[in-house]
Amino acid sequence: MASTPATTFLPNHHQPPPYHHLRSSPTTINCTSSPPSTITTTNHRYSIPSPPPFTAKYVPFNSDTDESYSLDEIIYRSSSGGLLDVQHDITALKHFDGKYWRSLFDSRVGRNAWPYGSGVWSKKEFVLPEIDNDDIVSCFEGNSNLFWAERFGKQNLAGMNDLWVKHCGISHTGSFKDLGMTVLVSQVNRLRKLNKPLVGVGCASTGDTSAALSAYCAAAGIPSIVFLPANKISMAQLVQPIANGAFVLSLDTDFDGCMKLIREITSELPIYLANSLNSLRLEGQKTAAIEILQQFDWEVPDWVIIPGGNLGNIYAFYKGFKMCEELGLVDRIPRLVCAQASNANPLYLHYRSGWKNFTPVKAATTFASAIQIGDPVSIDRAVYALRNSDGIVEEATEEELMDAMSAADSTGMFTCPHTGVALVALMKLRERGVIGKTDRTVVVSTAHGLKFTQAKIDYHSKAIEGMESRFANSPVEVTAEYGDVMDVLKKFLTKVS
Numbered sequence: 200m201a202s203t204p205a206t207t208f209l210p211n212h213h214q215p216p217p218y219h220h221l222r223s224s225p226t227t228i229n230c231t232s233s234p235p236s237t238i239t240t241t242n243h244r245y246s247i248p249s250p251p252p253f254t255a256k257y258v259p260f261n262s263d264t265d266e267s268y269s270l271d272e273i274i275y276r277s278s279s280g281g282l283l284d285v286q287h288d289i290t291a292l293k294h295f296d297g298k299y300w301r302s303l304f305d306s307r308v309g310r311n312a313w314p315y316g317s318g319v320w321s322k323k324e325f326v327l328p329e330i331d332n333d334d335i336v337s338c339f340e341g342n343s344n345l346f347w348a349e350r351f352g353k354q355n356l357a358g359m360n361d362l363w364v365k366h367c368g369i370s371h372t373g374s375f376k377d378l379g380m381t382v383l384v385s386q387v388n389r390l391r392k393l394n395k396p397l398v399g400v401g402c403a404s405t406g407d408t409s410a411a412l413s414a415y416c417a418a419a420g421i422p423s424i425v426f427l428p429a430n431k432i433s434m435a436q437l438v439q440p441i442a443n444g445a446f447v448l449s450l451d452t453d454f455d456g457c458m459k460l461i462r463e464i465t466s467e468l469p470i471y472l473a474n475s476l477n478s479l480r481l482e483g484q485k486t487a488a489i490e491i492l493q494q495f496d497w498e499v500p501d502w503v504i505i506p507g508g509n510l511g512n513i514y515a516f517y518k519g520f521k522m523c524e525e526l527g528l529v530d531r532i533p534r535l536v537c538a539q540a541s542n543a544n545p546l547y548l549h550y551r552s553g554w555k556n557f558t559p560v561k562a563a564t565t566f567a568s569a570i571q572i573g574d575p576v577s578i579d580r581a582v583y584a585l586r587n588s589d590g591i592v593e594e595a596t597e598e599e600l601m602d603a604m605s606a607a608d609s610t611g612m613f614t615c616p617h618t619g620v621a622l623v624a625l626m627k628l629r630e631r632g633v634i635g636k637t638d639r640t641v642v643v644s645t646a647h648g649l650k651f652t653q654a655k656i657d658y659h660s661k662a663i664e665g666m667e668s669r670f671a672n673s674p675v676e677v678t679a680e681y682g683d684v685m686d687v688l689k690k691f692l693t694k695v696s
């Protein structure tokens with residue numbers, strides 16, 4: 200019979216399986232929000248005067264006012280109606296140097312200690328430092344593969360060798376949204392324990408936010424409500440909230456229409472807003488940027504390319520990189536590229552106009568359906584991130600994005616159309632010589648390809664009108680006769696040898 204495990208490994212309400220303490224490490228790390236004065240990590244021993252506790256609060260985004268709010272308040276906008284941002288007490292965090300933070304974060308990777316084995320909560324001090332570990336709702340998200348895209352670089356980018364794909368979609372619900380949702384739902388869990396008037400959590404979605412929200416809410420026993428644009432998301436995405444027991448509304452509008460409605464409704468009813476307008480989400484999403492640095496042993500890549508829709512994620516990446524620079528974990532940040540589908544490209548148009556007046560667009564249908572968004576809520580955050588990272592915006596047509604996705608699949612990945620959009624941006628920037636052949640470049644893959652099988656089936660069966668589908672690979676139909684099978688195989692072997 201398994202003995203009782205150390206309490207640090209799991210929240211008190213969990214009944215741990217035996218392997219949790221079998222995998223315990225000899226490393227001594229106190230994981231409270233305020234480190235003790237002596238800390239031993241894998242490589243270093245620190246004796247440091249006790250710092251003030253690590254804290255975070257809401258402040259108006261990119262503003263100098265002294266307005267601020269506790270994270271325990273239910274608030275999504277500043278008094279002037281602008282966006283909010285989560286601001287950490289950088290002075291407290293600076294009591295420790297970059298080497299300390301790198302070492303602490305590295306020591307938590309691949310462990311099962313609750314909640315630090317999660318790729319998000321392994322950076323808890325940078326995310327939500329004050330939450331009690333017992334209130335955290337985590338599926339041990341993050342720690343996603345940074346894939347060396349060797350063959351894709353060789354075949355499609357004239358031998359570009361230092362090319363990487365960050366597979367954020369290989370995750371609990373199949374997209375990067377898990378990173379943000381663990382933070383948001385954890386905070387909701389805390390708020391409900393504090394008796395805040397929250398009956399449920401709601402979002403508008405193009406499919407991935409709703410999947411993550413419903414899974415994390417189901418894990419915590421919190422009701423979730425999702426607003427989906429009817430017939431505009433994939434079947435695999437639709438079935439996720441249904442299976443997780445969410446209250447699903449299929450609405451006769453597009454994502455922007457759903458977003459407008461959920462904002463109105465969450466201001467009237469005791470439903471917490473889970474879209475990335477809520478800046479808590481971005482605190483979790485920014486850990487993907489920190490993870491990339493960590494996976495390169497804290498070397499900074501030259502470029503990071505991210506598909507953009509509602510535009511929270513591009514800012515989340517900027518924030519993750521910037522925080523690491525500010526706290527001395529690294530000495531610079533990468534240049535960021537935001538990639539949009541030409542059919543839903545308000546940020547691209549804004550960039551091309553030299554950041555003059557922003558005009559929302561009516562987003563047209565795109566295979567990259569999760570970014571079919573014409574009026575992104577985080578436009579100001581995206582512009583800020585791009586301007587402060589010497590960033591670029593690119594776009595991809597339907598044919599370009601489907602070809603790029605299929606070309607990537609043919610090198611062993613199984614990418615989503617949004618990753619295709621980012622790969623097109625890379626190819627265009629490489630072609631123009633903006634991205635150099637030896638530049639270390641990371642393409643962020645935002646969702647799992649298995650969510651978009653219908654688009655892939657249509658492509659490979661050349662069923663998409665007006666599209667050549669030049670990488671189509673349709674099955675060969677052949678009678679189950681030895682001679683016939685031999686004939687087609689011989690033809691195939693001649694072709695590939």
Ligand SMILES: Cc1ncc(COP(=O)(O)O)c(C=O)c1O
Binds near residue numbers: 510570645
């Ligand atoms: C798969 C996928 N890729 C990219 C994005 C774009 O992220 P953001 O809305 O933060 O720009 C989304 C959601 O919008 C998504 O679901």
Ligand SMILES: N[C@@H](CCOP(=O)(O)O)C(=O)O
Binds near residue numbers: 407408474476508569
């Ligand atoms: N792609 C998103 C769109 C909503 O984005 P959010 O980050 O603001 O929640 C989705 O999957 O719903």
